[in-house]
Amino acid sequence: MKNLFDTIVAPVTPLTYSGVGIIRISGDKSFEIAEKIFSRKFEIGRINHGWIMRDDKKLDEVILLPFQNPKSYTGEDTIEIQTHGSPIIIKEILNLVMSLGARMAERGEFTKRAFLNHKIDLTExxxxxxxxxxxxxxxxxxxxxxxxxxxxxxxxxxxxxxxxxxxxxxxxxxxxxxxxxxxxxxxxxxxxxxxxKIENILASASSHNILREGIKIAITGRPNVGKSSLFNALLSLDRAIVTDIAGTTRDSIQETVELDGICATLIDTAGIRQDESIDKVEKIGIEHSINIAQNADINLLLYEGHIGITEADNEIFELIDKEKPMIYVSTKADLGTCENIAGAIQISTKDMSGINELKQEIKNKISAFNALETEFITxxxxxxxxxxxxxxxxxxxxxxxxxxxxxxxxxxxxxxxxxxxxxxxxxxxxxxxxxxxxxxxxxx
Ligand SMILES: Nc1nc2c(ncn2[C@@H]2O[C@H](COP(=O)(O)OP(=O)(O)OP(=O)(O)O)[C@@H](O)[C@H]2O)c(=O)[nH]1
Ligand SMILES: [Mg+2]
CATH class of the missing domain: 1.20.120.430 (tRNA modification GTPase MnmE domain 2)
Structure with missing residues (x-):
């Protein structure tokens, strides 16, 4: 940490073209610097309208907000300058402020000062x-x-x-x-x-992690079962390529959707098959698929309902840890059904039957993760x-x-x-x- 009480400055808003840009100055010299660069005398606790001046040159028309310590975010004297959102202007003002004795703030330094000045604790x-x-x-x-x-x-x-x-x-x-x-x-x-009390908080830790990091849902199955079609149906988007050629999806693709307040990453994988004729690229894709399926929080395990569960389907299902949440999905219901796994959801992406039921079941699985909801998050x-x-x-x-x-x-x-x-x-x-x-x- 540099000298705690030196004066720091940084752009608060990103350096891109935008309506408004905000620059924050915090530390003992903030007011002194502001007096030197603002076109008129400013009043503390007021919204001050005027110009930022470098010598006699106007740099921008701004709003200047002075906060006197301890009544500021950092607990120090602070100046906020609202400029027009031009990266060039913001950089010019930053250089001007730094030439008068402030230095560029480090990452998170305003919040760090708020903590060190006892404005907030570390959880805050x-x-x-x-x-x-x-x-x-x-x-x-x-x-x-x-x-x-x-x-x-x-x-x-x-x-x-x-x-x-x-x-x-x-x-x-x-x-x-x-x-x-x-x-x-x-x-x-x-x-x-x-x-x-500690055990209660830790019991909700996995639901906190899911809230923070989201949940991974893999669509898994052999080639041509209809994984990409389901991926598109769940997203209501033609995102993945669908053809009748087995091995269409070579590399996994993913999209995020919000489901019941949880950020869900839906992953369409390459169909898994053990075939001597498959090429190097597909092989790598398959290894990738197995990895994704084994690391997903929820697996959607697909098989074709009108064909029934084949040896190849079973081999894939065996790769998945059965302790983890999963949903069996029987696809292409419009072509008929000859065999079903208990609890499987029958869907068709042709007539969209069963899609809402599947979405509901996914939400049920998510809420099981999220069952121990607490007011706070860790x-x-x-x-x-x-x-x-x-x-x-x-x-x-x-x-x-x-x-x-x-x-x-x-x-x-x-x-x-x-x-x-x-x-x-x-x-x-x-x-x-x-x-x-x-x-x-x-x-x-
Ligand atoms: N009748 C019918 N055909 C479907 C349905 N869903 C997918 N198909 C067809 O099945 C074929 C394969 O669909 P995909 O979604 O590409 O299958 P996939 O599992 O992603 O296949 P790979 O990427 O090769 O692993 C395509 O010709 C789809 O039109 C469905 O619900 N009903
Ligand atoms: Mg596919």
Missing amino acids: AEAVMDLICSKTAKTAEKSLNNLEGALRAEIEKIREILKEILARIIASLDFPEDVAEVEYSDIESALISAKE NQRQQECLKKSLENINRALEAVKVEELQDLISIDIKTALLVLGEITGEVVTDELLNNIFESFCIGK
Whole structure:
């Protein structure tokens, strides 16, 4: 981190042609710099209209918004300048501001300062970027809840339980004559209560990951079963090439759609077959298909209903882990049906029968992923901290069972507390902060 209190500047909006461009300056020198470049005296807390001037030359007609510390995003004196959205003008103003003593902000530096100036905690800082990168309205809603402190509140509840029992243990150790030793049963019930809360959050972690990263749905089956036709039907788009030649799809293609607030990536794969005559390109495509099917969150396993399940179909179905969600789809229903797998959905892309039923079944599978819905959302980093904290709590619980010295038990409780503190940012290292803010965009 450079000097915390130097003055930084960055474009807040992308450097492309647009209606409006915004430049933000934050730090001790912001007002002084603004006075030098603005055509007239500005008033704090007001919308100021005027010109950005370089010496006597007008650079642009702008709106200037001054925010006095601590009432700003970063907690420092801040100036926001709304310019016309020309990359040339924005760059000229940035150069001018930098020539007067500001430096270009690093990625996420405005938010990092908001955190370091105690305007927000780390869960809220991470929520800012999550909100910007949200793929669906639902993810945006949860990120906004985090920004308002939903995850922090949950973590604080757990920390309070641990802090309280730790304080009692330490008091009895420090003042053995005045304070009685804490009952082991009291320590146990506090630890169990914290443990349950952490386990509840972790139970919803996979649904959080799906909300953040989306869900992968693979359309799998042998050549010519109608995979690309179904892909197009689900997208209501002629995206994939469909022909009666087996092996039409050589490489997988994917598109994303929103299904019940979840970002779903639909993948059309190359038909899988074990045929000596197939060429090198198709072979690679098939290996790819198997990989996609095995890594998908949901598999749509296709077979032709009027032909029935063939040996080749069975060989493909056996490649898929049956523990994972999957839907059997019997295709070309318009040509008749001779054999069905229990629970299979019969579809035809010719008359579109069964397509809505299949969409509903896909949504049912998605909602099973999403069953443990919480107000907040967690990311991988936060989940790792929760897991580490849980390990320490479990170790403390084992020690309580054998009535280990409370001095020793307190060490595990302290560590559990420290790791939870990394979630909110009460305990942080420079490395952790750099890792988090490096993923931000410039100007945030
Ligand atoms: N009658 C009928 N024909 C269909 C239906 N769906 C697909 N077909 C036909 O089946 C043939 C193969 O369809 P595709 O969607 O290309 O099959 P695919 O599984 O993607 O095939 P590959 O890419 O070669 O693996 C085409 O001639 C389609 O017109 C259907 O519901 N009814
Ligand atoms: Mg195809």
